[in-house]
Amino acid sequence: MRKMLIGLALVTAGLVHRAAAQAPDAKALYDANCKKCHGVLGTPPKAMKEQYSKIATFNAEFIAKHSIDSIVTILRKGKGEDMKSFKTKMTPAEMAAVAGYVHELATKPRP
Numbered sequence: 636m637r638k639m640l641i642g643l644a645l646v647t648a649g650l651v652h653r654a655a656a657q658a659p660d661a662k663a664l665y666d667a668n669c670k671k672c673h674g675v676l677g678t679p680p681k682a683m684k685e686q687y688s689k690i691a692t693f694n695a696e697f698i699a700k701h702s703i704d705s706i707v708t709i710l711r712k713g714k715g716e717d718m719k720s721f722k723t724k725m726t727p728a729e730m731a732a733v734a735g736y737v738h739e740l741a742t743k744p745r746p
Protein backbone atom coordinates (compact mmCIF):
# COMPACT_ATOMS: atom_id res chain seq x y z
CA MET A 636 0.00 0.00 0.00
CA ARG A 637 2.70 2.44 1.02
CA LYS A 638 4.68 1.68 -2.11
CA MET A 639 1.63 2.34 -4.21
CA LEU A 640 1.08 5.74 -2.59
CA ILE A 641 4.68 6.71 -3.20
CA GLY A 642 4.31 5.59 -6.78
CA LEU A 643 1.18 7.64 -7.17
CA ALA A 644 2.86 10.70 -5.67
CA LEU A 645 5.73 10.37 -8.14
CA VAL A 646 3.36 10.06 -11.08
CA THR A 647 1.41 13.13 -9.94
CA ALA A 648 4.59 15.13 -9.46
CA GLY A 649 5.66 14.10 -12.94
CA LEU A 650 2.38 15.29 -14.46
CA VAL A 651 2.53 18.63 -12.68
CA HIS A 652 6.08 19.08 -13.83
CA ARG A 653 5.19 18.26 -17.40
CA ALA A 654 2.23 20.68 -17.39
CA ALA A 655 4.50 23.47 -16.16
CA ALA A 656 7.05 22.73 -18.85
CA GLN A 657 4.35 22.83 -21.51
CA ALA A 658 2.65 26.05 -20.46
CA PRO A 659 3.44 28.47 -23.26
CA ASP A 660 5.85 31.26 -22.37
CA ALA A 661 3.83 34.21 -23.64
CA LYS A 662 6.59 36.78 -23.39
CA ALA A 663 9.07 34.58 -25.24
CA LEU A 664 6.50 33.94 -27.98
CA TYR A 665 5.71 37.63 -28.27
CA ASP A 666 9.38 38.59 -28.36
CA ALA A 667 10.11 36.01 -31.03
CA ASN A 668 7.07 36.64 -33.25
CA CYS A 669 5.59 40.07 -32.66
CA LYS A 670 8.15 42.40 -31.12
CA LYS A 671 9.85 43.23 -34.41
CA CYS A 672 6.72 44.98 -35.72
CA HIS A 673 4.70 45.77 -32.60
CA GLY A 674 7.54 46.84 -30.29
CA VAL A 675 8.78 45.53 -26.93
CA LEU A 676 5.92 47.14 -25.00
CA GLY A 677 3.31 47.20 -27.76
CA THR A 678 4.28 50.57 -29.21
CA PRO A 679 5.57 49.92 -32.73
CA PRO A 680 9.00 51.40 -33.49
CA LYS A 681 8.94 54.51 -35.68
CA ALA A 682 10.24 52.65 -38.73
CA MET A 683 7.38 50.15 -38.45
CA LYS A 684 4.80 52.91 -38.12
CA GLU A 685 6.21 54.45 -41.28
CA GLN A 686 6.16 51.15 -43.10
CA TYR A 687 2.74 50.00 -41.87
CA SER A 688 0.35 52.92 -41.54
CA LYS A 689 -2.37 50.75 -40.02
CA ILE A 690 -0.28 49.05 -37.34
CA ALA A 691 -1.92 49.22 -33.92
CA THR A 692 -0.44 50.34 -30.60
CA PHE A 693 -1.43 47.97 -27.82
CA ASN A 694 -2.67 50.49 -25.26
CA ALA A 695 -5.74 50.77 -23.04
CA GLU A 696 -7.84 52.14 -25.87
CA PHE A 697 -6.85 49.24 -28.10
CA ILE A 698 -7.66 46.50 -25.61
CA ALA A 699 -10.96 48.15 -24.71
CA LYS A 700 -11.98 47.29 -28.27
CA HIS A 701 -10.19 43.96 -28.66
CA SER A 702 -10.99 41.05 -26.38
CA ILE A 703 -8.43 38.29 -25.93
CA ASP A 704 -10.64 36.09 -28.09
CA SER A 705 -10.75 38.62 -30.91
CA ILE A 706 -6.94 38.82 -30.85
CA VAL A 707 -6.75 35.03 -31.07
CA THR A 708 -9.00 35.24 -34.14
CA ILE A 709 -6.65 37.78 -35.72
CA LEU A 710 -3.69 35.52 -34.98
CA ARG A 711 -5.49 32.59 -36.53
CA LYS A 712 -6.70 34.38 -39.65
CA GLY A 713 -4.29 37.27 -40.06
CA LYS A 714 -5.38 40.76 -41.06
CA GLY A 715 -4.66 42.75 -44.18
CA GLU A 716 -1.50 42.15 -46.16
CA ASP A 717 1.05 42.58 -43.43
CA MET A 718 -0.39 40.95 -40.35
CA LYS A 719 0.16 37.33 -41.22
CA SER A 720 -1.69 34.36 -39.81
CA PHE A 721 0.19 32.47 -37.11
CA LYS A 722 -1.93 29.37 -37.50
CA THR A 723 0.94 27.23 -38.74
CA LYS A 724 3.47 28.70 -36.31
CA MET A 725 1.64 28.47 -33.01
CA THR A 726 -0.69 26.10 -31.24
CA PRO A 727 -4.10 27.41 -30.12
CA ALA A 728 -2.77 27.49 -26.53
CA GLU A 729 0.20 29.57 -27.63
CA MET A 730 -2.01 32.01 -29.54
CA ALA A 731 -4.23 32.40 -26.48
CA ALA A 732 -1.17 33.03 -24.30
CA VAL A 733 0.22 35.68 -26.67
CA ALA A 734 -3.20 37.35 -26.91
CA GLY A 735 -3.28 37.50 -23.11
CA TYR A 736 0.19 39.00 -23.15
CA VAL A 737 -0.95 41.73 -25.56
CA HIS A 738 -3.58 42.66 -22.97
CA GLU A 739 -0.95 42.62 -20.24
CA LEU A 740 1.25 44.99 -22.23
CA ALA A 741 -1.51 47.58 -22.35
CA THR A 742 -1.43 47.84 -18.56
CA LYS A 743 2.32 48.46 -18.40
CA PRO A 744 3.62 52.01 -18.16
CA ARG A 745 5.38 53.09 -21.32
CA PRO A 746 7.96 55.74 -21.89
Ligand code: HEC
Binds near residue numbers: 664670706710717
Ligand atom coordinates in the same frame (compact mmCIF):
# COMPACT_ATOMS: atom_id res chain seq x y z
C1 HEC B 1 5.55 41.94 -40.14
C2 HEC B 1 5.08 42.75 -39.04
C3 HEC B 1 4.13 42.15 -38.04
C4 HEC B 1 4.33 41.09 -37.19
C5 HEC B 1 5.56 40.20 -37.09
C6 HEC B 1 3.14 40.99 -36.36
N1 HEC B 1 2.24 41.96 -36.71
FE1 HEC B 1 0.43 42.31 -35.86
N2 HEC B 1 0.05 43.76 -37.22
C7 HEC B 1 0.91 44.18 -38.19
C8 HEC B 1 0.24 45.17 -39.04
C9 HEC B 1 0.86 45.88 -40.24
C10 HEC B 1 -1.06 45.33 -38.51
C11 HEC B 1 -2.20 46.20 -39.07
C12 HEC B 1 -3.01 45.31 -39.99
C13 HEC B 1 -4.15 46.03 -40.64
O1 HEC B 1 -4.99 46.57 -39.92
O2 HEC B 1 -4.19 46.04 -41.87
C14 HEC B 1 -1.13 44.44 -37.35
C15 HEC B 1 -2.25 44.30 -36.54
C16 HEC B 1 -2.32 43.55 -35.40
C17 HEC B 1 -3.43 43.53 -34.48
C18 HEC B 1 -4.67 44.40 -34.58
C19 HEC B 1 -5.62 44.00 -35.64
C20 HEC B 1 -6.79 44.96 -35.59
O3 HEC B 1 -7.91 44.49 -35.58
O4 HEC B 1 -6.59 46.18 -35.60
C21 HEC B 1 -3.11 42.65 -33.49
C22 HEC B 1 -3.96 42.28 -32.28
C23 HEC B 1 -1.81 42.12 -33.80
N3 HEC B 1 -1.34 42.68 -34.96
C24 HEC B 1 -1.15 41.21 -33.02
C25 HEC B 1 0.08 40.63 -33.36
C26 HEC B 1 0.71 39.60 -32.58
C27 HEC B 1 0.18 39.07 -31.25
C28 HEC B 1 1.84 39.24 -33.25
C29 HEC B 1 2.79 38.13 -32.91
C30 HEC B 1 2.25 36.81 -32.73
C31 HEC B 1 1.93 40.08 -34.43
N4 HEC B 1 0.84 40.90 -34.47
C32 HEC B 1 2.95 40.05 -35.36
C33 HEC B 1 2.20 43.75 -38.39
C34 HEC B 1 2.81 42.69 -37.74
